Amino acid sequence: MQGMRGATHSKGPEDTAKAIVASGILGFRGFWKISSLSKNLLSLRDDITTLGLGSVCAEFAHESGRDAVWEFTRNCFRFDDAKALEQFLALPRISNRYPFLLQQLLSENPNAMKCLEILIKEDANRSGRGELCSPLLSHERVDPVPNEALKLMIERNVIQPNSWTMGPSASPPGDDSETVALPVLCALIEGKKFEAAEALLKKGAKVDVCAWRESSGSEEKQSALLPLCALxxxxxxxxxxxxxxxxxxxxxxxxxxxxxxxEIRRRYVELAEQREKGLSLLRCLSVAALESGCLHWRENASLGRGKPDRCT
Incomplete structure (x- = not known):
């Protein structure tokens, strides 16, 4: 009888594997490996909750986890693994965090037709919502645009809340040139357009996103600025x-x-006003980050400002 009771309470290998998955410690690569061990575990890839594929979302809090996803998508394109790509894109808010996947596929694996079909559909949906590259903004051109003009464009939906900008980073002399993809929210913060950034936030801009940079001659993308850390x-x-x-x-x-x-006093007053507007945005951004579950996300990115700063 004791043996039977022990057998009843003992867990099999698959149950143990599921418990490990649910703990969120595996990361993207670890989850994909363990879920390939059996047909039953393979079904976890279709589960976007924290008991399945959704468990990897904890990795987005760290740079290494965010960067690992780019390598995963490149493997999807390399092997034209449409199933894996579709499962990945089913994760909540994932397409907001990884822009320009279609551009990446066309530049590296243009013959991956199955993945191409999925991304064309996804890009068409996002284009309809104005969530691709902003037609008016590149982050280095934000400075001369007045806050009022930016706020008007945001109000009239000319600038969409979750659109992106593309442009070179301000790399120090001697550094390899970098291309940076910035959420428009980050671009406005970088340009110290705090009022416009707050207006964009109220329009529904996502805060659980980060900038992406790519060095000249390299195919690897690295996560960079987070909106809260940028501020x-x-x-x-x-x-x-x-x-x-x-x-x-x-x-x-x-x-x-x-x-x-x-003139110095005038400059001090101007800076004080900027600071007050920035603090107002900080309050809104902190609440939004808390609600989005990304308040604890970390960055280690300079975006061309010299040595990187750690932000937690």
Whole structure:
């Protein structure tokens, strides 16, 4: 009898494997390997909850996990594995995080016809929602555009909440040139257009996304800026600039330098206003990140600003 009770309570290999999957510790590669061990486990790939394929979503919190997905999609294209690609795209909000998959397929594996058919359909859906490249914005051209003009374009749906920009990063001299794909939300934050970014957020911009960069001559893509971390970087820059203006004003004491001091004070007030608008956006962005489950996501990306900064 004891033996029978023990057999009743013991778990088989598949049950153990399912428990490991549900724990979320496997990551993308680990999940794909363990789910190939049996027909029963293979069905987990069709389960987008945390008990199946959805368990890999925990990996998006880390750069290595986000980067691993690009390698997975490249393998799908390489072997024209339409089934795996379709299962991947079924994950919630996944297409918002990985733009330009069609562009990647056409440049690397244009003969992957089964995957091409799936991506054409997906791209058609996203194009209809305005979620591909913004027709008006590239991140290096945001600076001269007034906030009011940007807000008007957002209000009139000329700039869509989840569109992307493409352009070169501001790499330091001597570095390999990089191409960066930025969510428009990140582009606005990088350009310190905080009011426009808040308007975009209220229009439904996703925050559980990141920028992607690709070095010249390399096919690998690396995750970069997160919207929340981009804002933290920008606010830190503003505080640093405010401190510098205070130091410079204290140095300028002569009456002959009165005009210069007045200009420095004007600059300080301008920075203070920017900071207030940035803090307002920070409150909204933090709430949105918490609701989207990405408040704990980490980045280690400079996007051409020199050495990378860790943001958690």
């Amino acid at each position: 933290v970087h920008r606010l830190a820059n503003i505080v640093e600039a405010q401190t510098e203006t205070i130091i410079v004003e204290e140095v300028l004491q002569d009456e002959e330098e009165a005009e210069e001091r007045a």
